[in-house]
Amino acid sequence: MSGKPRLGVGLIGTGFMGKTHGLAFNLAARAFDLPMRVELAALADIRLDAARAAADRLGFSRATDDWRDLLTDPSVQVIAITTPNALHKEMALAAIAAGRHVYCEKPLAPTLADCREMTDAAERAGLVTQVGFNYLRNPLIALAKDIIDSGEIGEIRSVRAIHAEDFMADATIPWSWRLDPAGGGGAIADIGSHIVAALRHLVGPVRRVLGQLSTHVAQRPVARGSAETRAVEVDDVARALLDFESGASGSFEANWIATGRHMQHDFEIYGSKGSLAFTQERMNEIRLFKVGEPDVTRGFKTIWSGPAHEPYGAFCVAPGHHIGFNELKAIEVKELVEAIAGGAKPATDFREASEVERVMAAVQRSAAESRWVELD
Amino acid sequence: MSGKPRLGVGLIGTGFMGKTHGLAFNLAARAFDLPMRVELAALADIRLDAARAAADRLGFSRATDDWRDLLTDPSVQVIAITTPNALHKEMALAAIAAGRHVYCEKPLAPTLADCREMTDAAERAGLVTQVGFNYLRNPLIALAKDIIDSGEIGEIRSVRAIHAEDFMADATIPWSWRLDPAGGGGAIADIGSHIVAALRHLVGPVRRVLGQLSTHVAQRPVARGSAETRAVEVDDVARALLDFESGASGSFEANWIATGRHMQHDFEIYGSKGSLAFTQERMNEIRLFKVGEPDVTRGFKTIWSGPAHEPYGAFCVAPGHHIGFNELKAIEVKELVEAIAGGAKPATDFREASEVERVMAAVQRSAAESRWVELD
Amino acid sequence: MSGKPRLGVGLIGTGFMGKTHGLAFNLAARAFDLPMRVELAALADIRLDAARAAADRLGFSRATDDWRDLLTDPSVQVIAITTPNALHKEMALAAIAAGRHVYCEKPLAPTLADCREMTDAAERAGLVTQVGFNYLRNPLIALAKDIIDSGEIGEIRSVRAIHAEDFMADATIPWSWRLDPAGGGGAIADIGSHIVAALRHLVGPVRRVLGQLSTHVAQRPVARGSAETRAVEVDDVARALLDFESGASGSFEANWIATGRHMQHDFEIYGSKGSLAFTQERMNEIRLFKVGEPDVTRGFKTIWSGPAHEPYGAFCVAPGHHIGFNELKAIEVKELVEAIAGGAKPATDFREASEVERVMAAVQRSAAESRWVELD
Amino acid sequence: MSGKPRLGVGLIGTGFMGKTHGLAFNLAARAFDLPMRVELAALADIRLDAARAAADRLGFSRATDDWRDLLTDPSVQVIAITTPNALHKEMALAAIAAGRHVYCEKPLAPTLADCREMTDAAERAGLVTQVGFNYLRNPLIALAKDIIDSGEIGEIRSVRAIHAEDFMADATIPWSWRLDPAGGGGAIADIGSHIVAALRHLVGPVRRVLGQLSTHVAQRPVARGSAETRAVEVDDVARALLDFESGASGSFEANWIATGRHMQHDFEIYGSKGSLAFTQERMNEIRLFKVGEPDVTRGFKTIWSGPAHEPYGAFCVAPGHHIGFNELKAIEVKELVEAIAGGAKPATDFREASEVERVMAAVQRSAAESRWVELD
Structure with a gap:
């Protein structure tokens, strides 16, 4: 059909994010005029039946129970990794060594050293990465x-950011890899990266941090329903005060015991000439305030998403119809494919994810040492 | 691969809804465990290049500039119609005559008689329809x-419903088929069906109506930028007072000149034991009030969408992540495919669409005759 | 102290509105630089002890159990009437006959004829009235x-207005004067006047109406807890479709069984260049949309009340602190006092209240006769 | 009239808070059945004409340009202080020495030592204080x-609190006493006390703090319009991470350059069984989440203020009508008067205000020393 170059995709994992990636590659290929023809080549899961079922559903040509098969499959040019955090490094390094581009879920890896090793490997190999x-x-x-970078709301002075959910709020939720300091790492590691990434994306590099890690569910059952408990050593709530290189100051909170909250991914950014407020709870709207209007009609304007906000129009030509989480992932895939085709590298590649990790590591160190930690 | 029966899809149209259907068939096939294997067989558009480009992008096997080709294509079992309203009837009747199931965009047809003819034809042929x-x-x-049908908010007493957008608010928007009483039919015909369908779905059959049709942009340019104008004969705003068979009373408004509104598809439903409020502007939340709580903590509860609300979980396993318009259409496809596979017929099949049309026709008659019009 | 002329106030009634008037006269005298010195001269209630307690609390100089005492009290120049609706006429006419200005609660009287008689009497006497x-x-x-009158949002095309509460939603609430067609008159009479007054104030005179009156609680106990019931003959929900003299069209609903609603006094007004949305549920904010902005940042602006919105500043010099219901009544008193001192007559004097009543009477007639009723 | 004991009030100041106190004493006396008869005895302002005008308007019997006159006025039993922060101490100590109860605006005084001296003096004298x-x-x-103290939302785990306004956001606002470290003290001193008071009130004593003070408008004109500038030495934004004695953790921000915000006095409190969210921007509503409901209908409930929430009913007997800022101050007066009459001492007396100040002083110290500061 089209004369576009082909891009074969290998996917590892069939859980929440595995399925999400599968949907995202499908949707991106249909909604966008991508520069490459996406082909879903192979899907790997440690359970062969799960791999087969997911491959069949999501449209992958073949299934395997050995993710290493993808490394030698000539039909695979990019590998998507959606396994638990502790496995990212080994898989990504192997993919890179095999010359494959890599699309990895966040957080990139449990430690900053791992993130850097992955980043360096990818950059040395000249491969595209996306997180x-x-x-x-x-x-x-x-x-x-755009509004911030254009100066429309002036010099950014202060920012507040939150990522709060409640999936760990119930104290009867048992111990898991998320609670293992080595594998998961608490709220800061698991969800903190989202809000740090947002802050870096919008306000720029962080200069120094002052952190606090709090554990409020001190013990959890070793298994669901078990009377035996095990001490929790990671944070339920992480907070940090921030100074940015630009001179802005701010704070963030990552909280996985925020009872009642599903996705309070919020920020408020205050500049000298205006401000912005967003919450993922209402992801199709954003509020903008600008100085200079008469007092009598000043106020925050609520802007609804629509085709004026690219690439919304690729999903729906009419405003106000709403996009959802799956569209966000499809846009992520679009950036990945365009970069592989020679376009700009993704804004959140391994290097950027390492920078995010660096901020989180600084928060952890700051909390441990009770002092400001510089990021240079 | 799977032993599921195959379902070949033929799509007519490549505009807003053509693309939306294409995305929806793709997404439904990937997100759900459908009882049939969906294959995108053929796509028709009067412009062959548009048909080819859309087929290539959306994954249809072939393209044609003659929609009648789909009628004789043995790989096509269901035909999706996304053309302007006035063309629905001819295409649907031809598809039915050819033994194809039909998925048609709303409104089903400009007149009630047409709707009934289409419905009767489909039912006689024993074919599945979805609107x-x-x-x-x-x-x-x-x-x-579910909440209403379970009696949880008691006997439904009153309801208010709105479907307001502003895509015709600008008086310089030129004359088009939408403004032709024969083809489009004004706000009542174009968007009124959405809100009538919602009212019937939630509150049940309408017993009688008292209607008002208002035209506020009396003249429009014959073409974009033209100084020559033509009189507008259809309504910009349609309103109706309603009595339902259940004894509930209510009202609706369909408005396409509601400056500033993109998708104010709202309803509030008041029962003897509680009430519900919804707006499509925030389609991932609904508000529920129930009597019986102490005054000190009574109030409307805002419920966020999540996996508890099937089939949200097929798109995303975590609550609060949001689905969008494309997921709604994928659910529509799911209902269609399940019905073709022998499951329950879609809630909004041609018969139901005819019933919706019957209400709208009654509103039009009521407005013309300035009296209550009974529906039976 | 000051050389301002004195204005003696006589108040009839000690219920909800009696107390509210008392607070309002006090607050107005303290917050505003009124042109007259307000003195709370006398308070009347049929129960002398209630009159005395209220007079003591609210600062009236004397109490009486005979409201006619106020008519001959030389220290009284204005009489405030807060008794049940059916008593307004007799009291107001007596006050006017005695040369007193009158401040009366809404609705002015149960019938249009009564309203007109009261209006004519006041105007013949050259007295100030406020409702x-x-x-x-x-x-x-x-x-x-101001925004509407200035043309800032263009020609007004359509409007939706609601006044919904739930104080009659519970079917066990017993029969009372509110349910008596002669005395109260149902939702249309009791609360409908609020929303009609708002429509006239903002959109102007109504040309014709098409009305519906619905009774959903058909029987009520004759007394609290009684097993004996009595048929309800008045409306629980009143709705009307409207054409305004200006060419705008619209609708309103008055509903006293809107389960969960305390004070849904809402309107949305759509013009050719913008729109406004307000709800009394959040009375310190209003939303404004204006055309002409780039699509990328168009949206409704939420304006918070502040000193820029006179006379907010008389209550609080800082924005965002919020005023409440009592401030609204104090502003009502301010308008009354300024008119008595020779200023502009209140916007909602007896004549305006009669015009409001005329619309409601037309809605009642329209509902009875199932046809459009013209207002002139 | 009534046999209640008399309480004579002396007020110092005629600015924003002076007028607010005047309105509050009037409103409290009319709305509540207070145990004492409030009499507005004397009003002092350094400008005699201002004092006279305010006394006349607000209903005080006499005016003076010497606040010390109040100390010896036998008709004055309680003195309200609404002057700039730096003057509070001298006035309060003098009032206490004269045996007068004291009602003082926040912050109590610029330094913790001053607060303690004032508190000790009042307590030694056995006088009532209110802040x-x-x-x-x-x-x-x-x-x-009540909800928190009853355990209804379980053990409190985490809290987020904000007090953000924008009255100093414009960099052309000139230097003033607010910017003087000795007199005002920046956002932390001027508005931080509000949010610390809220945190202590709801979550209890703070155990330790980690603070950050940021100055973003580094220079301000020495006078309005002047080209000459002066360095700002106080904070525009103060933030702190917190551990409470109860084991809860949290954060607060005080920000007076939050462009677009008038009164973002917000908090969110997360417990093991539920959570609460409030913003002063919508002061007549609060949101409550409770665990234990089915996933399908879980959500935050929005509770509107009404007579169920004492003493709302003293202002208005109907729910949903809204109270405003002036009612809050009237409730403050009610607590003061009831305490003077022998009732419970006000929750925010001088001792509590000193405790609030202790937290702020700890934040300032923490920011200066870049370390956690313990409060005991």
């Missing part, structure tokens, strides 16, 4: 960035 | 219906 | 009126 | 406190 920061792909976040 | 009422497919609307 | 439409006194409603 | 924390008097905050 799944989801929310940053929202066309309204692109609008926010 | 694109989009918003009713929202899992939160399913929740609203 | 308690509360919500119209909101500084943000004044802003809305 | 103007306004927002805590909201009946919905009382509801929040």
